[in-house]
Amino acid sequence: MQGLYLLLTVLFCTCFGVHRENFRTCDQSSFCKRHRNLPPGNSDYVVQPSTLKLSKTFLTVNVLNTKNNIGFLLHVYGLKDKIFRVKLVEAQPIRHRYEIPIGVTLVAEPDQEELVYNGESDGQLKFSLGDSQMIINTSPLRLDFLINNEPVTSLNAQGLLKFEHTQEKSAEELEKINNLHSSLNSSDSNIDAIKREERPGWFSSRVSSVFSLISQPFRASKEEAEEGADNDAEAENEAEKPAEDDQDEGMWEETFKGFTDSKPNGPVSVGVDVAFPGFRYVYGIPEHADSFALKNTQSTDPYRMYNLDVFEYELYNPMALYGHIPFMVAHNEKHTVGVFFHNAAEGWIDIRSNMADKSVFSNLADFVTGNNDVPQTDTHWIFEDGIIDIFVLMGPEPKDVFRQYGSLTGNTPLPPLWAIAYHQCRWNYNDQDDVRTVDLTMDKFDIPFDVLWLDIEHTDGKKYFTWDVTRFDNSVEMLRNLSSKGRKMVTIVDPHLKRDDNYEKYTQARNQGLLVKNKDGNDFDGWCWPGSSSWPDFLEPQVREWWADQFSLDNYKGSAHNLYVWNDMNEPSVFNSPEITFPKDVRHLSGVENREVHNIYGMLVHQATWDGLLKRSNYKERPFVLTRAFFAGSQRSGAVWTGDNMGEWSHLKMTIPMMLSLNLAGIHFSGADIGGFFKNPDSELIARWYQAAVFQPFFRAHAHIDTKRREPYLLPEEHMVVARDAIKKRYSYLPYWYLLFYLSETTGMPPMRSLWMEFPSETSIFERDDEFMTGNAILVKPVTEEGQTSVSVYFPGNNVIWYDIESYEVYQGQQEKTVQAPLSKLPAFQKGGTIIPRKMRGRRSASLTHNDPITLIVCLDKHGKAEGQVYVDDYHSYEYREGAYALSNLVFHNFKLENNIIHKGNGFTTKEWIERIIVAGVHTDPKNIHLVKADHSKTTLSHTYDGQAKVLTIRKPGVNVAEKWIVNLH
Template identity: 45%
Template sequence: MVRARLSGGILCLLAILILMAAPGLSAKNYLFKTCEQSPFCRRNREYADRATAAPAAWAPPYSVDLATVSFETGVLDGTILKSVLDSRGEPTVAELPFSLVFLESGSARLVVDEKRRLGSPIDGFPSRLTQRRYNEASKWAVVGDMTPDISAIDISTDEERSGGIYRIKYGPNHSFEAVFSASPLQIKFLRDGEAHVILNERSLLNVDQWRPKPTVENLAEDPSLANEIDIKDMWEEDFGGKKDMKPKGPEAVAMDITFPGYEHVFGIPEHADKFSLRETRGGEGNHNEPYRLFNVDIFEYDVNSPMAMYGAIPFMQAHRKGSSVAVLWANAAETWIDIVKTRPNPEAFGTRKSTQTHWISESGIIDVYVMLGPNSASVYQQYGSLTGYAPLPPIYALGYHQCRWNYNSEDDVLEVDANFDKHEIPYDCIWLDIEYTENKKYFTWMKPSFPNAEKMMQALDKRKRKLVAIIDPHIKKETGYKVYEGLVKNDLTTKTENGKEYNGWCWPGESAWIDTFNPKAIEYWKDQFKPGKFCGYEHNLLIWNDMNEPSVFNGPEVTAPRDNIHYGNWEERDVHNVYGMTFINATVQALAARQPRQRPFVLTRAFFAGSQRLGAVWTGDNAAKWEYLDIAGPMLLSHSIAGFGFIGADVGGFFGNPTTELLVRWYQAGAFYPFFRGHAHIESKRREPWVFGEPYTSLIKSSIRLRYQLLPSLYTAFHRTSFDGMPIMRPMFLIAPDNEDILDIDDQFFWGETGLLVKPIVQQGALSTEIYLPDDEVYYDYFDSTIYQGLGYHHIEAPLEKIPVLARGGHILVRRDRYRRSATLMSHDPFTLVVHLDNAGNAAGVLYLDDGETTANIRGAYSHRFFMFSSQDNILRSRSMQPSSVNSRSFEKTIDTVRIEKVLLVGFDMDKLKSATSVESFQDKKSWTTEITVEVAANGKASVITVRDPKVLVTGDWSIQF
């Protein structure tokens, strides 16, 4: 993020960055590495080129020592041998122990390490370098049960085993099979007898073995060593005038992963690119660079690019007709991923291609998890069982958030707050960027502008609104600043390669970085959030963690030097992509300690696999341009299927000034982002929803109110993802998994449990669009019940006041139609049920309710209802989905007066209506009639029956007979 209001000493240092942020200028290619400039990526790409140029003649230096291979209690163990030359040019062998673990969850895990680095001394190196390869990425990413599946069985014959082939059956009903072949080394993962994932099919496994740094004398004795080793690249490198010392030498790991018969793969966020990932070896419409996973601060990022961004989730899903599989590459170092697609194999897969991927990481171990589905829902559940599910957020976090860099004072904050009420626009959270602090010192307030922060927060709290304050990991280096002095006193900062406190430049000027890998640093961070230390009014304080890649203005690639040292003596290069996750982890723990009964809300910019357990994320510093609105949808889908469903993009664009048309269209799209926030740069013009006047204020208001209307259904969807990982924003193939024509459609998506198909308008001047229906089910225009049906594209009008939203038949969505100031104030409002009947005349839906804020739901204090309309008897029913308990009954008593105030039955066959004037309701052994109004189907619109106040309560079982 490039800012304009900076402390004096940093201005010269950042002049070039500010120029890069100027309209029409970009030097991002100058700031960030290409694969060619990243030595380990270049070497492994060249290695792949040699292997694929003549695959029949390729002789990889890897083999399996069959004498070491054994299978016991769900684990296949052994040693891979790598033939290499030592420093004297003599042939030697590097030993790479491996374990193939079959987990009770149904996933399989392959770990490949290096024996030489497993704690044995490294001659001539400091003690900190005698340690093993970094193997703790899974410690942060994976929290699920890693118990081996003792029911996994070896079905290989003695002859196969003697030939180095092991066949292991595992998974549900032993429907999965792993075929391990020692020569050539390869692992096939089969489901129901068919291969779906293959590890090392192209023999691109490559592990940089430990070796001493070559000397001039070594090379003079055997010049052939120079062909293998580029001394400068392997032990040190220079990029952008900054030197990276690599005392441990080369540690890269790489492997190819093939998805046979899968032409489309998805995931590996974060990239501003298409949802279906492109090939990376050139060609029309493809990239020439691999996708890069390396958390960096990249302002006004390029769209349609494989460049690294703020976060990294090394999860990839492959989907084809009737099947989904996925892999997780659990490595926290810089990682590059090449993607190529093979020619179709008519005998095996018809016209479908296969996808071949090549994963390359700078250091660490090979630690890869394979999930065999068989469908997307199973994949997300398997992935969630490994990395954890996103917790149910507080209801207010799903409302609208108002932010800019910066609201300048308490008066400014309260004036914005009052204007939302004046214009009758709901919102839940107002945000403060860095200018609220005293000279960019976190946990302080700029007293002239914010003399009484507690009073301001109390005023917001009266209207049930929250304040979100930014807290970043860089801590101003200043004598007398207690937060910094405490870090130094307790030795809790990131260190340089020689063990000294690391200092770099960020918003405060010279700064230190808290090392949140250190458990003591987490405890120290928690202490800073105590009400007596940071704002005594605790009821409505939320936190925003920005710049946690970490962003270092004068660092290499605008981040920390790779030879910095973290707790445990790990180098930055080993842990880089997980640092941001450790920081938000510390903040979440701090808020939980501050408000132990409240569910915390934290927004993060940097993330890794498993970060979904901790909070929400946004796509960073976008711009007020149509192409950024366009790319937001594919980006959010990529995050969503990779487990991080609580995701949004800055509405309106962070940099620049949107036109009124762009702003309206962005609010329409943002109303369906899981995280819904308007945000703007300090030099952009004010653009709160009322600024542009009519008709734009009303158009923006209608989008925000639509979001609040649909909050019950959105909250229910978030509840589901908290236990099975089903995304909020759902790609087309989740609804129509057998339709392969939709796999590259990413400009529309299904939303939650509602059956709503959303197609944001993302082109300037567009007043209509084509929306693709992936099946033959009936669809209804959400706003006027116009019927659309038939596989393929359909034309739909979309004037500026309308976002195309169709409701798929068969779903019952739940909404609240009353206007309130905030989500919390809606807690006792009545509900409306909208029943969209499918082709057979049926529909179903779910509603989840709890108090919306506390952790009481974990103890059973919630209500979970199932609604169903059956064409067999034309009855709409409500039934409980949760076991009865003291806590559930206690919660339901708090909402026992909340009623269903309206039912809309869309698409009903009017010939089946017994009465044209009333329906009969049943609850608590009582019955009564309620009048209805009927809109008969006409002019392409479906019939709509409206039941007003049927006098049924949301708690308890009831029925309505049509």
């Protein structure tokens, strides 16, 4: 049966697209439906000012729901760097609601700052935090946040706050549930029987053409599905009927596709509206395969946040994908602000952009007297469980919001150099001979790469931390051969453990009581790649520690120090469960339900894996872990890819907004499978995809097991050359990429940026997501349409000039131009006024380039100036955190290029030197060029000058990059 099951998996993966019916809509999720049906208006929640308690940095005040007389506590904290934190909790809960512990999403307890109380007047409590203000309107409750007295964010302006207090199940509810069970048992006994057998029934709706050949163990025939749809429609009609105390059929128990969610704690959802007055555009809340600027959801489902395994996901759809971050940024020409909702439960977000209803802000006189045509974006945030815990980041500029968010959830640590180079992957390389052949053939065709990957087929029967010895009989030798060329290997380690008494990892976890439980307290048993499986409970520190220990060389037999890890299926994916993941009433060892913590499970998997690789090297070497599932804080311990995309032009185009959204939300080390995971893309698409990915952070090709082999050397000659040139271009820009990741760790700035992050006041680019910036210096407009040989490029920036990165042809800012883009060309442009380091010598891998010389690309602005930085360290260890690095600032001004050392660690040395300086935008050929070193010695340098291109090339200055020096042009 297991073999048939896996065969059907492969058939589904290669022959079918996403089946939306396997995933809930808002109308099929009772808590979402309850909140979404709330009409805007005056809120039932009021503040009781007489209960206000103040400290230097926070306040507490009572809030009353006047509809049911339930009391709540409102806490507001002033945090450093212009951040407000707003928490609303029950005053007298009958159970503890889950709050994410410090160290999971928040890197530490946030530092507090003085919150100044400015008094009460006209039903308002007024506070200030630096130049930011907060006003608490007491009746009804509303919180307004202002920058220099101009409102930028408001909570509960539409009166959609709803906090479902914890309740005991009434006798009436128990009777309803018992009657429902009786009805289900009599009308759908087949479903009940299958659930007892715990078979992988989710395939019935996905591969119905194949299931016509198979009898009962797989459930839900077409007739049963139609009957279920009728039952769902009846339930929805019943839910729409008014009922006492807002009760509906889904509050204490809910059924979806034959699976029943027991909801032992009843209705416990929370929701509130968040308005952004003055803002037409909001961004963020990844992961969705949709535009970068978030869309109105009036005529669609809300954006869903619930980590799910979605095969062949659709584009331009708000449905959930593999990972989620409840962080949204609003931007206009004056301000950038952010909202982070700290909640790990399933969430939905409605968005509506319109002109502001100024009556909402009738008490803010300065705002009311402004222009009546004020844009506003209203959002409605809904979560199934937990508390209201919101961070309001006051900016006011993009760089400020990214720094503020990084201070809360952490920044992306600097990866080892090899990790930002090229990765070659597919499901699966067959055996050691296949690995050797790929390695040798890449060298034969002069295609550099740093990492070769192995998917699930390398294991012994899908038992992770093992090898199939019939195909990988000497993995240590295989790893040693790769290491001799500076290369690494990544193997997949998924979180599900095959339930096999002969599998040591499973028996250890079972015997030590480390496994997630079902609602009855037994080890949860679900289906994934190995068949019957169980899952370690990564919410528990001792379980994460056990998992980390499995990566030691003693425990992971056949591994080596150049082997790194890929965590897939960690949403988690459970083939025979509702929505292909854990049931919501699965229990963790602490007693919390999956519904309370679902979205952090996958993050804790890759955190534990990261910790294991750290321990393996005695905390000296930087790990690399790739994860599919993620949450806020994932950036600290994992790179992310966008999952099971398709080998189609539309999916290539979608990589840009998806990457921009991830980078905005802190997931800086991210990328999409080059060529697409599914299908057999033509060679033109593959070649163009390589080009587009050159300037995206994570650079990996990957493909499904049933796709044709498509290593770059297998492409037709003209496309192979394009792909190879793109890979080599990536390697030449590694010094710039390395600098960007250093800045990512130290400042929170994303390496891949939307245009408005660099040009924040240019309103025409706020919706543009077909081009992007890499750092502050490179503008990229990939070719994303078949047969396209020219592109329309918008060049932003008033008084800015742009240089083609190959020809140095000049383009003026604030205009749209058609640029020729034959197959061999990637349209990319360096901003005038910037200096970029490159390494132009070809190597087989990045690990062999550590001491190679650097070429500086200096592109002058209209005033003949340029500036940039160079960062170097040992490229692999953590010694840079102890100061073992060099950072220099390069400035070109008045025909002089000066290298000033910002930092050079005591005892740190590097052999990297300046081989060449290319200066674009020089209008005269200098007569003499001299190098002046720190000791004042002076050397004449040779040069060439292209008068037509206005490009000066200075040859072999020969000076160390970590020394002070000056190049004078006369």
